[in-house]
Amino acid sequence: MSRINILAVDAMGGDAAPQAIIAGLEIAAARHPQAKFLIFGDEAAVAPLIAGTKRLKNQHELRHARDVVAGDMKPTVALRLRDSSMRRAIDAVLGGEAAGVISAGNTGALLALSKIVLKTMKGIDRPAMAAIGPSAKGDVVMLDLGLNVVYDARNLVEFALMGELFARVTLGLPRPTFGLLNIGSEEGKGDEILRTAAAMLRESPIASQFHGFVEGHDIAGGTVDVVVTDGFTGNVALKTGEGALKLVGDLLKRVFTSGPFARAGYVLARGGLNRLREWLDPRRYNGAVLLGLNGVVVKSHGGTDAEGFAHAVDVALDMIGQDFGARIAAGLAAMDRAMLSTTADE
Amino acid sequence: MSRINILAVDAMGGDAAPQAIIAGLEIAAARHPQAKFLIFGDEAAVAPLIAGTKRLKNQHELRHARDVVAGDMKPTVALRLRDSSMRRAIDAVLGGEAAGVISAGNTGALLALSKIVLKTMKGIDRPAMAAIGPSAKGDVVMLDLGLNVVYDARNLVEFALMGELFARVTLGLPRPTFGLLNIGSEEGKGDEILRTAAAMLRESPIASQFHGFVEGHDIAGGTVDVVVTDGFTGNVALKTGEGALKLVGDLLKRVFTSGPFARAGYVLARGGLNRLREWLDPRRYNGAVLLGLNGVVVKSHGGTDAEGFAHAVDVALDMIGQDFGARIAAGLAAMDRAMLSTTADE
Numbered sequence: 001m002s003r004i005n006i007l008a009v010d011a012m013g014g015d016a017a018p019q020a021i022i023a024g025l026e027i028a029a030a031r032h033p034q035a036k037f038l039i040f041g042d043e044a045a046v047a048p049l050i051a052g053t054k055r056l057k058n059q060h061e062l063r064h065a066r067d068v069v070a071g072d073m074k075p076t077v078a079l080r081l082r083d084s085s086m087r088r089a090i091d092a093v094l095g096g097e098a099a100g101v102i103s104a105g106n107t108g109a110l111l112a113l114s115k116i117v118l119k120t121m122k123g124i125d126r127p128a129m130a131a132i133g134p135s136a137k138g139d140v141v142m143l144d145l146g147l148n149v150v151y152d153a154r155n156l157v158e159f160a161l162m163g164e165l166f167a168r169v170t171l172g173l174p175r176p177t178f179g180l181l182n183i184g185s186e187e188g189k190g191d192e193i194l195r196t197a198a199a200m201l202r203e204s205p206i207a208s209q210f211h212g213f214v215e216g217h218d219i220a221g222g223t224v225d226v227v228v229t230d231g232f233t234g235n236v237a238l239k240t241g242e243g244a245l246k247l248v249g250d251l252l253k254r255v256f257t258s259g260p261f262a263r264a265g266y267v268l269a270r271g272g273l274n275r276l277r278e279w280l281d282p283r284r285y286n287g288a289v290l291l292g293l294n295g296v297v298v299k300s301h302g303g304t305d306a307e308g309f310a311h312a313v314d315v316a317l318d319m320i321g322q323d324f325g326a327r328i329a330a331g332l333a334a335m336d337r338a339m340l341s342t343t344a345d346e
Numbered sequence: 347m348s349r350i351n352i353l354a355v356d357a358m359g360g361d362a363a364p365q366a367i368i369a370g371l372e373i374a375a376a377r378h379p380q381a382k383f384l385i386f387g388d389e390a391a392v393a394p395l396i397a398g399t400k401r402l403k404n405q406h407e408l409r410h411a412r413d414v415v416a417g418d419m420k421p422t423v424a425l426r427l428r429d430s431s432m433r434r435a436i437d438a439v440l441g442g443e444a445a446g447v448i449s450a451g452n453t454g455a456l457l458a459l460s461k462i463v464l465k466t467m468k469g470i471d472r473p474a475m476a477a478i479g480p481s482a483k484g485d486v487v488m489l490d491l492g493l494n495v496v497y498d499a500r501n502l503v504e505f506a507l508m509g510e511l512f513a514r515v516t517l518g519l520p521r522p523t524f525g526l527l528n529i530g531s532e533e534g535k536g537d538e539i540l541r542t543a544a545a546m547l548r549e550s551p552i553a554s555q556f557h558g559f560v561e562g563h564d565i566a567g568g569t570v571d572v573v574v575t576d577g578f579t580g581n582v583a584l585k586t587g588e589g590a591l592k593l594v595g596d597l598l599k600r601v602f603t604s605g606p607f608a609r610a611g612y613v614l615a616r617g618g619l620n621r622l623r624e625w626l627d628p629r630r631y632n633g634a635v636l637l638g639l640n641g642v643v644v645k646s647h648g649g650t651d652a653e654g655f656a657h658a659v660d661v662a663l664d665m666i667g668q669d670f671g672a673r674i675a676a677g678l679a680a681m682d683r684a685m686l687s688t689t690a691d692e
Contacts, residue, residue, distance in 0.1 A: 255619055275601075
């Protein structure tokens with residue numbers, strides 16, 4: 001079995017670990033019969049769960065890891081745990097045993113460990129977190145989703161380059177469009193960092209795909225394929241959008257259970273309503289990717305269930321299968337050569 | 347007729363001005379038979395529209411204003427127009443002819459003119475824009491929505507104080523709760539400005555109503571009555587939430603028109619669905635308020651229709667009727683005395 005099909009898994013991260021993790025891997029194993037999972041965690045807790053699976057038990061290797069990175073643990077503390085399931089899973093990528101790693105655990109710790117173990121890609125100053133969400137015109141990629149509260153124009157440009165490549169690989173778009181999130185689409189809007197980043201992008205090799213500034217409503221509106229922003233704004237926007245969708249979902253549920261007529265109405269429109277619910281299901285969009293590291297690192301939502309975790313595994317295997325790491329490295333190198341003159345005056 | 351019932355109106359601002367403005371005032375006139383509208387605009391365009399109304403024609407006074415502040419006009423240019431409908435309407439508040447002003451025009455110009463003519467309140471460094479939106483637990487106030495891209499901790503504290511008072515007056519809550527928007531609820535999250543603002547709020551006279559940091563999903567979740575943030579984040583969050591709601595609305599429309607069964611289902615569940623649509627209707631939340639100025643200044647969405655504009659008029663008349671200006675001034679003065687020791691070390 002080639003290394004390209006092996007995904008390292010932190011079995012101990014997330015609110016429902018290790019149960020939801022193992023159940024999610026079982027779903028993923030059925031969808032990816034050629035994949036193999038290198039699982040790290042507390043053997044006493046994990047082994048019995050795996051023993052109860054049908055497919056995973058033949059598509060895995062379990063390694064005992066003594067320590068667990070707690071959800072509220074500071075990254076500096078997590079770094080000191082030498083035998084955590086998270087650390088060991090990342091180490092497996094560095095050692096060449098796996099092509100990528102997935103964890104539903106502590107995001108800060110996952111980033112800190114990945115940066116220290118795998119290192120940031122050549123040409124990238126700061127990694128960014130990207131995810132895919134629903135829009136009126138299909139899927140939309142957004143980044144950064146929370147890693148970079150402090151950032152500069154060059155960081156935003158790098159996020160744009162990485163996001164563009166991510167959309168090409170995961171959405172299969174030959175020339176994805178992208179925009180910088182701002183509070184207006186006019187050129188003078190926003191702060192100095194945004195205006196500088198926009199100027200740099202207008203001179204970049206992907207300038208023709210640059211839509212300029214976009215606004216909050218453009219995310220769900222599908223104005224562009226990739227929405228580029230800083231980690232603070234992206235995190236707030238993501239959670240605000242999720243919150244709004246959840247509000248409508250909850251209210252609709254209330255409407256359709258409010259009486260016999262409404263119930264009958266639901267039954268009649270069920271087909272379309274279920275398709276809509278499935279399409280907007282947050283689990284379908286689970287699996288954020290830490291871009292800019294030497295290796296595929298996928299972060300599952302900590303509160304997700306087995307189905308959601310399986311989707312995050314899909315994302316990781318998709319990126320591994322498409323050799324995302326090598327493609328993004330090549331793309332960045334090409335970009336860097338082209339932009340050398342543009343950014344030399346910084 | 348007392349000055350407290352008089353609202354100055356810029357008839358020329360917004361995408362559908364003056365038609366939507368006058369039609370909106372007609373709706374508002376029916377709802378507020380005691381109110382009077384001091385309307386500024388191009389007499390030739392506006393007078394015939396008013397003549398066609400039933401109620402407004404008896405509840406208004408029209409004053410000719412030669413100039414119009416265009417939607418894309420820079421504030422510095424708008425300031426030079428001496429006889430714009432927007433300027434004249436604001437002047438009417440300064441001159442004591444009206445208790446407040448409403449415009450659906452250029453936000454930047456409205457802010458700049460209001461600051462120059464009415465001045466910022468004593469004790470307030472920067473005005474902020476607030477609006478009310480839907481949440482799972484009733485209405486939620488959010489500010490700032492776009493005025494302050496540059497800000498400091500003291501500004502955020504002032505936004506919190508103004509937002510708390512705004513929620514008391516407009517939502518009728520005796521002790522509204524509030525939170526600072528951040529990317530996590532833990533104390534160490536966010537940048538230095540947010541952490542300093544949180545520390546100041548924990549020492550403020552409204553500390554017991556301070557929920558600490560809240561996240562994007564808490565806006566629609568209704569975790570707090572008032573969500574406090576900077577103008578960039580607030581603007582993005584507002585538009586992202588609106589975009590998400592619009593996406594679901596559009597998709598639901600498609601579901602219920604997708605075939606005869608779905609259509610019949612819609613008919614059966616129509617009562618609840620219509621109530622839901624009305625409740626989430628963006629027009630019902632139209633009318634953002636510029637807080638921190640000496641006078642009530644309400645900004646209607648430029649793209650709204652007559653119904654939406656009428657709602658913004660409701661907001662303005664509500665604030666005027668409750669003597670918001672005097673109450674916020676008194677509240678800020680009390681707050682300032684109490685916080686003098688806390689902020690002296692800044």
